[in-house]
Amino acid sequence: MARKFFVGGNWKCNGTAEEVKKIVTILNEAEVPSDDVVEVVVSPPFVFLPVVKNLLRSDFHVAAQNCWVRKGGAFTGEISAEMLVNLGIPWVILGHSERRLILNESNEFVADKVAYALSQGIKVIACVGETLEQRESGSTMAVVAAQTKAIADKVSNWVNIVLAYEPVWAIGTGKVATPAQAQEVHSELRKWLHDNAGAEIAASTRIIYGGSVNGANCKELADQPDVDGFLVGGASLKPEFIDIIKSATVKKKN
Numbered sequence: 671m672a673r674k675f676f677v678g679g680n681w682k683c684n685g686t687a688e689e690v691k692k693i694v695t696i697l698n699e700a701e702v703p704s705d706d707v708v709e710v711v712v713s714p715p716f717v718f719l720p721v722v723k724n725l726l727r728s729d730f731h732v733a734a735q736n737c738w739v740r741k742g743g744a745f746t747g748e749i750s751a752e753m754l755v756n757l758g759i760p761w762v763i764l765g766h767s768e769r770r771l772i773l774n775e776s777n778e779f780v781a782d783k784v785a786y787a788l789s790q791g792i793k794v795i796a797c798v799g800e801t802l803e804q805r806e807s808g809s810t811m812a813v814v815a816a817q818t819k820a821i822a823d824k825v826s827n828w829v830n831i832v833l834a835y836e837p838v839w840a841i842g843t844g845k846v847a848t849p850a851q852a853q854e855v856h857s858e859l860r861k862w863l864h865d866n867a868g869a870e871i872a873a874s875t876r877i878i879y880g881g882s883v884n885g886a887n888c889k890e891l892a893d894q895p896d897v898d899g900f901l902v903g904g905a906s907l908k909p910e911f912i913d914i915i916k917s918a919t920v921k922k923k924n
């Protein structure tokens with residue numbers, strides 16, 4: 671099964687109502703490959719989800735940046751998967767390293783969130799990735815495999831999951847992984863899926879790269895056989911996000 675190129679824009683905790691509308695205008699006016707070629711999903715902070723969803727062109731979609739691990743209720747400050755469904759939000763980003771590391775979300779907690787969001791019909795961008803220390807100690811693959819295994823232990827259907835490999839040392843640092851570094855981990859992750867979740871899941875699951883992707887480095891990364899798209903932070907708030915979306919055509923030529 672062909673893996674459609676996927677470009678996500680993670681706006682993180684940024685933006686005013688005015689800025690968000692400006693970004694949406696830029697996206698709406700952009701000429702990009704059709705949604706047969708590239709799936710584009712942008713992820714504003716919760717409070718801006720309704721406005722972005724209402725204003726955004728219909729071939730782009732929205733994602734929440736998190737959701738609660740189970741059914742909603744007495745959980746002050748949380749947003750439930752049911753609420754996202756109620757607002758027609760089709761995607762959620764789960765397990766971002768900023769939540770794993772700053773808010774201490776464990777592999778199991780992230781996996782429970784993934785399983786619950788999927789059970790409610792929400793598609794998931796599930797993030798994995800190693801810190802610089804872990805990379806330097808040679809444990810990159812052990813770390814991302816453990817993060818992926820926690821999810822695979824709770825989820826058998828991967829149709830609605832996009833796996834995002836985001837090395838922590840590359841996020842927001844300007845130190846992008848080289849195409850070879852990204853390809854190495856992506857192909858090992860695909861092999862891990864093959865051996866542990868099955869050949870079909872390995873062949874069809876999109877594995878996207880995140881960490882200092884920009885308009886200048888995206889094409890070379892997109893050219894790697896196991897890089898199926900991107901999860902973009904800083905550059906997703908800028909017009910160069912359009913160039914990153916267009917890098918889908920590099921893939922199409924292969």
Ligand SMILES: O=C(CO)COP(=O)(O)O
Nearest residue numbers: 680841842881882903904
């Ligand atoms: O964390 C990221 C996307 O989720 C990547 O962030 P940057 O593109 O700003 O490095």
